[in-house]
Amino acid sequence: MAPDLGLILPVVQLGGRPVLGACELRFGAGQVTALLGPSGVGKSTLLRLLAGLMPLPAGARILPGDGGTLAGRIAWMGQQDLLMPWLDLRGNVALGARLRGQKPDLARAHALIQSVGLAGREKARPAELSGGMRQRAALARTLMEDRPFVLMDEPFSAVDAPTRHRLQGLASGLLAGRTVLLVTHDPLEALRMAHRVLVLRPGPNGAVAADLALPASPPLRAATDPAVLTAQAALLDMLADAA
Amino acid sequence: MRALIAAIGILLGWEAFVRWSEVPPFLLPSPIRVGNVLWTRWDILIGHAGTTLTEILLGMVFGSLLGASTALLLTAWRGGRRWLLPLLIASQAIPVFAIAPLLTLWMGFGLASKIAMATIIIFFPVATAFYDGLRRTEPGWLDLATTMGASRTAILWRVRVPAALPGLASGLRVAAAVAPIGAVVGEWVGASSGLGYVMLQANGRSQTDVMFAALAILASMAMVLWFVTDLLLRRMLPWQPDALSEDTSR
Numbered sequence: 001m002a003p004d005l006g007l008i009l010p011v012v013q014l015g016g017r018p019v020l021g022a023c024e025l026r027f028g029a030g031q032v033t034a035l036l037g038p039s040g041v042g043k044s045t046l047l048r049l050l051a052g053l054m055p056l057p058a059g060a061r062i063l064p065g066d067g068g069t070l071a072g073r074i075a076w077m078g079q080q081d082l083l084m085p086w087l088d089l090r091g092n093v094a095l096g097a098r099l100r101g102q103k104p105d106l107a108r109a110h111a112l113i114q115s116v117g118l119a120g121r122e123k124a125r126p127a128e129l130s131g132g133m134r135q136r137a138a139l140a141r142t143l144m145e146d147r148p149f150v151l152m153d154e155p156f157s158a159v160d161a162p163t164r165h166r167l168q169g170l171a172s173g174l175l176a177g178r179t180v181l182l183v184t185h186d187p188l189e190a191l192r193m194a195h196r197v198l199v200l201r202p203g204p205n206g207a208v209a210a211d212l213a214l215p216a217s218p219p220l221r222a223a224t225d226p227a228v229l230t231a232q233a234a235l236l237d238m239l240a241d242a243a
Numbered sequence: 244m245r246a247l248i249a250a251i252g253i254l255l256g257w258e259a260f261v262r263w264s265e266v267p268p269f270l271l272p273s274p275i276r277v278g279n280v281l282w283t284r285w286d287i288l289i290g291h292a293g294t295t296l297t298e299i300l301l302g303m304v305f306g307s308l309l310g311a312s313t314a315l316l317l318t319a320w321r322g323g324r325r326w327l328l329p330l331l332i333a334s335q336a337i338p339v340f341a342i343a344p345l346l347t348l349w350m351g352f353g354l355a356s357k358i359a360m361a362t363i364i365i366f367f368p369v370a371t372a373f374y375d376g377l378r379r380t381e382p383g384w385l386d387l388a389t390t391m392g393a394s395r396t397a398i399l400w401r402v403r404v405p406a407a408l409p410g411l412a413s414g415l416r417v418a419a420a421v422a423p424i425g426a427v428v429g430e431w432v433g434a435s436s437g438l439g440y441v442m443l444q445a446n447g448r449s450q451t452d453v454m455f456a457a458l459a460i461l462a463s464m465a466m467v468l469w470f471v472t473d474l475l476l477r478r479m480l481p482w483q484p485d486a487l488s489e490d491t492s493r
Binding site: 048051052053072074075076078079080082084085086095096098099100101125126127145151 | 381383384386387388389390391392393394397398401402405406408480481482483
């Protein structure tokens with residue numbers, strides 16, 4: 001199982017405005033932590049800091065539980081599928097190795113394409129795939145990286161509700177054992193997939209995170225579970241307060 | 244098909260106008276007269292057309308290579324941007340027509356000066372279109388590549404360049420359209436063969452029908468060049484979204 005991931009942040013400023021408040025967070029080992037909050041509260045900023053897409057402010061520290069560094073140990077999945085239109089499905093899934101100048105493990109790529117239900121479409125270009133299929137391809141590409149830490153920025157926001165529901169189930173199974181930080185706008189998605197739900201609320205010195213009490217059952221939770229529905233109502237209230 | 248019908252319609256209208264208005268042939272020869280020149284002097288004209296086509300094609304090769312490598316250099320090398328970009332813009336402030344006599348002076352009356360003209364005129368659209376494409380890579384792709392641990396070089400060759408190929412293709416289409424201008428202007432300034440030379444000679448002797456014949460060949464060459472370039476680019480970039488392809492194929 002992947003180690004846990006600690007993060008110590010000073011106040012993070014963007015353009016002279018405090019975005020994230022000083023905080024100390026720990027994301028559970030092999031667990032999915034969902035991060036919710038109103039638009040612009042700093043969810044993506046937090047994710048980008050962890051992903052190394054933004055320079056860490058002075059005093060900030062990222063502490064993987066096994067004492068190593070985070071560099072080269074994260075996989076990133078964004079809001080759009082970000083498939084390269086000039087590569088076929090297999091080329092897209094094997095993108096990471098190609099970019100690092102390594103020989104891609106094609107057997108593994110094939111197995112992952114199969115596990116996301118796209119077997120037989122290896123030669124298809126992204127334009128020939130539906131939105132849901134493209135997102136599944138992006139999931140396969142993320143898993144192909146085989147990293148202990150996975151950062152997901154609203155990964156399923158671009159697909160329709162039934163497809164999203166199916167993708168959550170698929171992703172939950174395939175991500176098992178990894179330490180995942182999932183940024184989402186969808187309360188039900190958070191409650192179905194996450195072991196822990198954090199809500200970011202804006203404050204005068206930057207946003208602060210608050211925990212939400214979750215149903216006792218482990219993920220993947222059924223959308224029809226009354227406990228999930230109760231928690232969803234509480235989460236919606238919390239989000240409405242935060243906005 | 245429609246283009247052919249339109250062309251025949253224009254030719255018929257032109258013929259009718261010449262007959263009806265009795266305009267003298269040295270001002271406006273009838274299409275039949277031009278066709279006659281094309282038929283009887285084909286062997287001479289085709290030789291001159293070959294010269295011009297050689298200049299155009301070599302100009303396209305050199306201009307495209309030079310333009311594309313400049314765009315790559317501007318993207319890959321930060322210092323280069325500061326020095327080369329103003330130079331690139333300034334080079335376009337000088338009209339190509341104004342330096343044509345200089346090029347002929349330096350490189351002689353042969354092919355070299357015309358190829359240089361075509362190269363210069365092609366260079367800029369290719370360089371700017373490709374450079375624009377290289378600059379406007381989808382930021383998400385760059386983020387993804389960064390998190391995957393790609394080097395700057397790998398990002399350039401495996402993400403930025405393929406993403407910019409549709410931009411380069413637009414530049415090459417413009418290049419195909421303007422290349423004949425460079426070659427013909429070069430020939431006007433001083434040459435011993437080529438369609439531009441034929442037109443200049445014919446003009447001096449009031450052989451307007453010969454001028455039109457040369458012009459017809461030049462126009463057909465330019466159109467064929469454009470369509471072949473367009474077709475090749477479509478074949479080579481099949482992923483490129485083309486929302487209008489349904490309309491243009493008919």
